[in-house]
Amino acid sequence: MHSPTLVILAGILAALVTTVFYAVWYFNKGIPGLRLWTLSFFCASVFCASLLMRDHVPEVLLVMLTQASIAMVAYFCFLGSRAYMGRASVPHGYAASAIAAVMAAAAYFTVVQPQMGIRFALAGSVSGVCFLLTAHTLARGGFRNVPARYLFAIVASLHGLFLLLRPLLFKLAAPDAGNGADAGMVALLSQFVVLEATLSLVLMAFGALMLTNEYITRELRHLAEVDPLTDVFNRRAFLTLLEKAISSADRTQSGLSVLAIDLDHFKKVNDTWGHKGGDDVLRHFVGLATSCLRNEDVMGRMGGEEFAIFLPNASSEGTRAIAERLRAMVASQPVATDRGPIGLTVSIGATQYLPGDSSDALLQRADEAMYLAKEHGRNRVEALALSRPS
Numbered sequence: 487m488h489s490p491t492l493v494i495l496a497g498i499l500a501a502l503v504t505t506v507f508y509a510v511w512y513f514n515k516g517i518p519g520l521r522l523w524t525l526s527f528f529c530a531s532v533f534c535a536s537l538l539m540r541d542h543v544p545e546v547l548l549v550m551l552t553q554a555s556i557a558m559v560a561y562f563c564f565l566g567s568r569a570y571m572g573r574a575s576v577p578h579g580y581a582a583s584a585i586a587a588v589m590a591a592a593a594y595f596t597v598v599q600p601q602m603g604i605r606f607a608l609a610g611s612v613s614g615v616c617f618l619l620t621a622h623t624l625a626r627g628g629f630r631n632v633p634a635r636y637l638f639a640i641v642a643s644l645h646g647l648f649l650l651l652r653p654l655l656f657k658l659a660a661p662d663a664g665n666g667a668d669a670g671m672v673a674l675l676s677q678f679v680v681l682e683a684t685l686s687l688v689l690m691a692f693g694a695l696m697l698t699n700e701y702i703t704r705e706l707r708h709l710a711e712v713d714p715l716t717d718v719f720n721r722r723a724f725l726t727l728l729e730k731a732i733s734s735a736d737r738t739q740s741g742l743s744v745l746a747i748d749l750d751h752f753k754k755v756n757d758t759w760g761h762k763g764g765d766d767v768l769r770h771f772v773g774l775a776t777s778c779l780r781n782e783d784v785m786g787r788m789g790g791e792e793f794a795i796f797l798p799n800a801s802s803e804g805t806r807a808i809a810e811r812l813r814a815m816v817a818s819q820p821v822a823t824d825r826g827p828i829g830l831t832v833s834i835g836a837t838q839y840l841p842g843d844s845s846d847a848l849l850q851r852a853d854e855a856m857y858l859a860k861e862h863g864r865n866r867v868e869a870l871a872l873s874r875p876s
């Protein structure tokens with residue numbers, strides 16, 4: 487296909503992708519990386535537009551514009567990937583200096599010592615390195631959690647490698663571009679370069695949209711499962727996980743313990759310190775509780791100032807020890823506030839899964855034990871059916 491036609495097609499695609507990304511970003515500004523990917527595709531549109539203005543703009547200006555825009559396509563793509571992966575941005579000063587140096591070199595090799603090959607290699611190497619860095623950034627986090635990163639990382643690395651090897655390819659295919667046969671080969675390779683860039687653009691846009699979609703899905707799942715104040719599972723999610731833990735305990739004949747925890751005299755905390763003070767206490771308690779749990783232990787907020795924790799594979803002694811450690815920790819570590827420390831105690835009911843228990847029965851028994859702790863004076867641990875019958 488005619489090269490200018492391919493460039494027009496690539497330009498239309500880049501502009502369309504930019505518009506779609508801008509619209510998605512406009513309504514979802516919190517998605518990390520999306521703004522930078524939008525800028526990257528915008529620079530790709532500028533690059534295509536500048537190629538099409540070839541006959542109407544002074545050569546040196548055109549070369550500087552194309553070199554800067556192609557470098558920025560890759561740089562913004564790299565920054566977007568870092569943002570998506572939650573990594574810190576890189577200092578823009580280095581990038582600005584690098585792009586300025588590339589533009590200066592491009593001007594030098596256009597006006598002072600015209601060398602198209604060197605300009606070509608320069609543009610390819612800067613953006614090639616940025617695309618390889620993009621692939622490395624996306625791959626480093628581990629593929630298992632976010633499988634869509636496969637596509638983006640593979641396309642970015644192949645595109646980066648192609649950009650780096652491109653001058654070599656031209657050299658091998660057409661060692662003497664002045665000769666007629668080699669000039670034909672150069673034209674063919676140029677068409678392939680535009681095709682490769684267009685295909686990479688489409689695939690990377692696809693990858694970025696998949697990552698965006700994955701982020702939104704993850705956020706929605708988080709909102710549906712997690713209590714916004716304390717960041718532990720809400721009642722519904724906790725019960726679902728408890729059901730699964732019960733099935734697993736049945737299957738593997740392993741232990742499963744449940745703690746029901748209620749903050750003592752929490753109404754008084756609210757009355758004395760205000761609702762905000764009460765919220766701080768809830769968060770403080772959750773922080774303490776999670777610090778003394780193992781990775782496999784699961785905590786949920788069952789409502790108000792009531793929490794529950796289930797402990798897979800915990801023995802009765804282990805369960806008692808964790809409950810007692812948590813009780814003592816809460817009692818000894820008041821919440822520090824500007825107006826002084828807020829003292830806090832908890833009542834804990836502990837129980838263990840007995841064959842045939844439903845999740846409701848198990849939680850109810852833990853609750854009964856917790857009410858016993860309240861009745862017996864609060865700031866204590868009570869247990870029901872904690873030892874497994876032999």
Ligand SMILES: Nc1nc2c(ncn2[C@@H]2O[C@H](COP(=O)(O)OP(=O)(O)OP(=O)(O)O)[C@@H](O)[C@H]2O)c(=O)[nH]1
Nearest residue numbers: 748749750751752753754756761762764765790791
């Ligand atoms: N700050 C804050 N308070 C809450 C929240 N949810 C429930 N509460 C308060 O928790 C308090 C629970 O009080 P009660 O059920 O009377 O229990 P208590 O004062 O802890 O007394 P005991 O449980 O018998 O020790 C109420 O004042 C609720 O308003 C919340 O998300 N934030």
